[in-house]
Amino acid sequence: IPDTGVVCKGQFEGKEVIGIRLNWDKRYITLAPVATVLGLAFKLYDPENLLGDKEDIGITCALIPTSHEGVQIGDRHFPMNMAFMNGTTYGKDVFIPLEWVIGGPAYVGRGWRMLVECLSAGRGISLPALGTATGHLATRMTGAYAYVRQQFGLSIGKFEGVQESLGRIGGLTYSLEAMRVMTAGAIDLKLSPSVVTAIAKYHMTEMSRTLLNDSFDIHAGRAIQCGPKNYLAHGYMGVPISITVEGANILTRNLMIFGQGATRCHPYVLKELEAAANPDSEAGLKQFDELLMKHVGFALGNTFGALFQGLTGGLLNSSPVAGETAKYYKQLTRMSNGLALCADFSMLMLGGDLKRKEMLSARLGDVLSHLYIASAVLKFYEDNGRQVADLPFVHYSVQRNLYEIGRAFAGFFSNFPNRLVGKLLKGLVFPFGINYQLPDDEMAMQISDALLKPSVIRDRLTHLCYLGEGENDPTGSMEQAFLAVHAAQPLMKKIFQAQKDGKIARKLPLDVTIRKAAEVGVLTDDEVAQLEQMNKLRFAAISVDSFKPGELEARALQA
Template sequence: MVFLIILLVVLAIIFGVPDIRRNLITKPIFTVFKRILPPLSDTEREAMEAGDVWWDGELFKGNPDWKTLHSYPKAELTPTEQAFMDNQVETLLAMLDDYKIVQEDRDLPTEVWDFIKREGFFAMIIPRAYGGREFSAIANSTIVSRIATRSISAAVTIMVPNSLGPGELLMHYGTEEQKQRWLPTLADGTDVPCFALTGPEAGSDAGAIPDLGIVCKGEYNGEQVLGIRLNWDKRYITLAPIATVLGLAFKLHDPDALLGDKSDIGITCALIPTDHPGVEIGDRHFPMNLAFMNGTTYGKDVFIPLDWIIGGPEYAGRGWRMLVECLSAGRGISLPALATATGHLATRMTSAYCFVRQQFGLSIGKFEGVQEAMARIGGLTYSLEAMRVMTAGSIDMNLSPSVVTAIAKYHMTEMSRVIMNDAFDIHAGRAIQLGPKNYLGHGYMGIPVAITVEGANILTRNLMIFGQGATRCHPYVLAELEAAANPDEAQGLKQFDGLLIKHIGFALGNTFGALWQGLTAGAFNTAPVSGETAAYYKQLSRMSRGLALSADFSMLILGGELKRREMLSARLGDVLSQLYIASAVLKFYEDNGRQQCDLPFVRYSIQLALFEIGRAFDGFFANFPNRFVANLLRTLIFPFGIGYKMPEDQVAIDICNALSKPGVLRDRLTHLCYVGDTEQDPTGLMEQAFVAMYQAQPLMKKLHQAQREGQLARKQPLEDTIEQALAANIITASEAEQLQKMNVLRFDAISVDSFKAEQLAALGIHSKND
């Protein structure tokens, strides 16, 4: 006891007296910390500091405040935005023939281009003061999603000017003169913008762009002015083939010190009219057989005035920070909108097809193998819609949450890939035959586009989500990095000392907290609600604690090596991502009134998220290089093993049952899906066949009962069965007419397109004999 008391007194003196603590504890740790901290390049530092920490910070601290999540406002359209959806958007949808756009014209019709420009589809983010619509992020997202269910090509065309590009950069950084010059003409469609960042030598590593601008004097409008001589070569630039104004990212050098004493100024963004001498718009790309405009641009020795830099000369060298900040907002709107559109379309059409298509005398939706895939489609679509609304809502809170938007971009586009693969599997031959009746084909082709742009998904998962999240979202790490980088070492040590004590307390709290929650399975965690979902909040809090603990140990043991151990950091990023996905689902459920019919979708989404968290942790523990630490973490977080499992079969069956009948839930879950009004539209045909077959179920049961009793023949065409039933007075004439109409719709809906050889030849498709 005496020894213990002495030990406690010594520890109290060491940690309680600042000078002693700094010399014995803080200084040695500070020296080690400076040695192992990950070295950051200028571009990495700017990316790390850009954007805002939001709900991701709560998830990373190990004890998320769920009341804070519920306090975020529900993202909703204003009356003006809803009126635009009901009028301009619906008018546009009726004008689109996606098969003709993609397979025949390879372009939007002239009247569609004119309508898009005239009605302000390119001006959704531009303020009203400059002639724009000034719509919210949720409106932007909803409009793009709705259009994408009708035509990916049209959606991308509209999406790009309202995402990263000249309009957004001008709004945030442009001089008032630049705004007055460009924003009104961008708003009314007189000017069409594009933004050129990616080139042959620089894609994900945008900091390595070779495109170069040299500060020099040159002639402009007959006068000698200070400007930039540019050389660039860019590709994959959406809207470049028709752009009238080019946003350009390049590296700026000042070898003659005309702007100051710094030669390498850094990445800079400028705005250049495409009719300016030397600007070349090159060939058009053909991305995945889609028809949106995408192409190349290049220039050699193009001289521009210095004030064409976005933001003016004082923004020279600040382009990378500008791009990263704007990109995070675009990632949270545009690509999640496309992914969600995939879910809405696939869920509505596949659930209808499951009912309409029959094998062995049953709708294929009755077979459990199909139900498993259909449940995945429905469950993931619920998660997609929840994430879309929550993420866009964060941007409408005047935030730019860089980690959250990276999570949304990666996981939502990957979910859409799973959904579309399952939809194709269920539709089988109905999906692979391209033609006017195919409502899935062009969406399938568009998925790789969303996955590869704004940072390929491999980059997003392996470098951005945890790499940025670990530093930005952690309560202390970024401040510790800044203290270690302080050129005044004494001041840095003092800053680090205060942070270290807090960090030690944070780590100890997470260590004992993780063990307690592991031993009790999170049973004593608090939840902001009662009922079934309360248990989900408790488990997510438990996994948040495990993430915080694992992140601290990883950074402590691996230091700068962690950012090169991409597989490890990606798994921790997966834990953070699944926590965010589950949070969005729970908030969506609450915001929509905790409707009982939503529970199967909530169960599926949360159980899947917990399963993926467990799988990510398991892979992390199995591959962490320090085996003692790996086993320690596994024991602390999961003392009785990882018990999370995939959603139960009954949950899948419940989802399929909910989607197999027309009704409010199905309409609400797929409210963004375009469904045509006539049988001539492929979506309208499938929906009408589905409704007709559902309404005819009592009559079909009557026919089946008659077959079982031997009154009607079995295994014959349905039209023959209807005629026999009418002749035998089993059904009335009006019932026979209803069944015959249903059967015509059913057969037409499951049929696929076929073409004469000359029709395919007109599309440039020839047989070997041609």
Template structure:
């Protein structure tokens, strides 16, 4: 007892008296922490500190507050936003012919450019005080997604001025004079912006851009002033060929100390009229057969005034921070919108085609091989739309969550790639023949564009999601890093000491809870709902604990080496990503009123996300450098093994059947997909055939029965089929008339475009009538 009493007193003294604790424990740990702390470049530090933490922080904590998530209200469109969607947006969609835009004109028609300017499609993020529309992130995402279901080129043209570019940078950082000068004409479409960041040797690493500006004296408008002489060479710049104002990122130096003490200020953003002497707008690029304007710009020793720096002199050298903080629009709105648009179209039209296209007397969607791909399309589309909504919700709540937008951009564009591949597999020959009736080709060709821009996906997955998320979302690590970076080491030690034991308690709690959840299958974890989705919340809470534990151990044991272990960190990033997307699916299910028809989609999506979480953990345990720690973590996380599996075939088949069934559920799942009630239109020919065939389903059943019995020819189609069925008294005259129309629609739906060889040789893409002889 005396020994235990002495031990207890010793522990209380060591841990309870700050000076002794800091001397014996915190100081040695502090030194180790500073030694293993990964080195950071200035651009990395600015990226790390930019943006906010939202639901990603909850998932990283190991204790996500599901009640708080479900209590968050989805954004509601304002009256002005709804009026714009019902009016100018629908008018625009009716004007567009994507095949003509991409294949014939390789530009938007003049009337479309005029319409976009007149109705301020380029001004959704500009405030009303500057004549803009001032729409919410929800409206912005809805509008861009809806346009993208009709024309990717037009969607990109609209999205760029409303994401990363002069409009957003001016809104957030511009001086009062700059806003008054530029925002009204940008809102009216009198000025068209582009933003030049990427160069031949500077893509993802903006810190390596060679474009330079030097503070010096020069002449502007007949007067000698202090300004900047800047040279640049940029490529891949969307809207550059038609831009009237150029946003430019470059490194700024002040060798003579004309504006301060620092000789190298860092990345700076300036706004330059393209008519300014020395500015060169180069030739166009041609991004994968898409017609949106994209090209090059350059300049050599172009002299500009200091007040052309966005934000004025106070923001000289702060350009990278500005850019990173504004990336949420591109990553969280625009690129996910393009991917989700492809998914909406794929689900709607591939479901219709799978019913309309028949083999052996059955819709091809009845064959299990097709059902596997069709089910995946439906489930992925549901998950993508759910994730788009949740991310937009964060933006509408006022957050700028850099990790979440990176997750959304990466996974929606990758899932969009899978959806488009599955759609092409099902359509086969119809999907690969170019022409006005091919509604897949543009989305398929455009998929790699979304994957590549705003940071190529390999970078996003391997460096950003976990590399940024592990530090940004962790409850203590970023604060500990800030303490370690203090110039006053004693002050840093005191801050570190206060955090260290909270961190130890956090880690110990995650270790015990992870093992407990593993032993019990998380059956005692809290869940905000009952019913069929309850177990999903419990399993996601369990995996959240496991992520927090494995992330802590990885950072502790690998330190700065973790930054270079991209495959290890990417797998932990995958865990975080699939936790987020599964959360989005469950949130959507609740927000939509727990629709019974949606349960197969929910079951597939969450089960699939859990499977990918388990798969990522397996790869993490298998490849973690310290084998003892790897085996220990695996026992803690999966004491009885990893039992997450892909969804059952029966769920896949339920989804496949649902995508081939017209009705309310199909409309809810593909509500952003545009289609026109016109059988010659790319969007209408398949939809009208699909609806007509469902209406005449009893007629086709009678005809198929007669064909199997040998009473009707197997090779009949079109008017001949209707005539023969009428003669056999299988159908009434009224049904025969409907059947003739339906057969015409069906034959157009399964047909593909064709062209005169001479016309194609001459570059004329006028398609022939697919039903003509």
């Protein structure tokens, strides 16, 4: 943090008080151009020892009204051509009273913990919400488009290549919704789950990036033509913003998830560090020795436990539920044991070097992350009444998580600095090899089929998707076309039968086919009107925006 504050005396509201003279110059600050209160982190120094005998006090946080003399805001960035309020703020020799420090004078130098806790709450709400909303929109609209859009006389959703991508969109959206509910629930309980929110921030933004790419692939040219009819483009352009803000994803994955999780989630490491820092050395040493013995016992238990789990494949583990998902609880227990073993060995053999082995610790973070995601999915399934329609989504999500856990472990074992220890750990955790597989094609097809028809699971999984009511609203237009095409299927079957019987020629445009069907008595007048309305809605839904020569240039000049 390059921004600084110096404790000194100064004038505030006509009185001389002890305060802080600040200098800062920040960029990329969310909402800075329109903020009324500025949250500022800076390094605090006390050269005159006004607060005590310590000169370098450390990172401190303060809340400063933006109307305060010397505070400069207003300039904004233009991230990815989006209306995202993000900008600069700076101040030179700005004096503030000491009471503006968050927590008051007693909390000077304690800003790092505040930053971590504030960041954990913020990144656990805004960015996961954005990722989930992206999933809801992409799932509902892509499923509708894949059904409405036809090629070679078939909805493109019937092609297996499209089903593979649509299955991935649905599976990832189910994981996103499960993580959103679980993570936001923890924050609602007044918790500050820094590790969990780091997991949510990284994986939910990455999942939204993946499913948006799949959605673009399915929409093809419909997705890249910007204009009022496009419901995907702006979200796609905004993805890099969510990837980079609140701790860039590279930083989050490589430094924060396992870096914080290794101490916060371990039953003894954090307590050992606190014991080592105890100012009462005798009491600290006694406490440390007791914890160390427990830690050794914990590590030995994990070693034999991991081997037992590996030899039995986790089949003897207990499960809190019965049915199709019971096997997943057993595997998550097994992988949790394996992670505990590998984390202990890593900290024991690498010590402080582990934080510099970022690719290695990131893989352990991946294991922890996918254990959390799979747990969220299983809890979400249970909390929603174990709906049978959810099972393909649950299977897809958890199988994907287990596969990613296996892949992360494989990279960890093969890249462990001591290759002999790496092989030993692999032999303990996976004595018969890593056998987790990605969800099979049938699973993707089941998810795709669920998204290609009106259903309760489709509505529950996409309930955050905005659907406009007017024909000119792009999401409303697509949804109306989707429902109309579905409702028209019995009439289309009558036409197909007539074509098979030779009453109507094949390969005619649909509007011509409808008229021919009416002429030969296959369709009534009401049925003709229904099909013509369906065809009108379908054409409007798959159409894209176009602009007259000079229209875009004129808009640019007006802007």
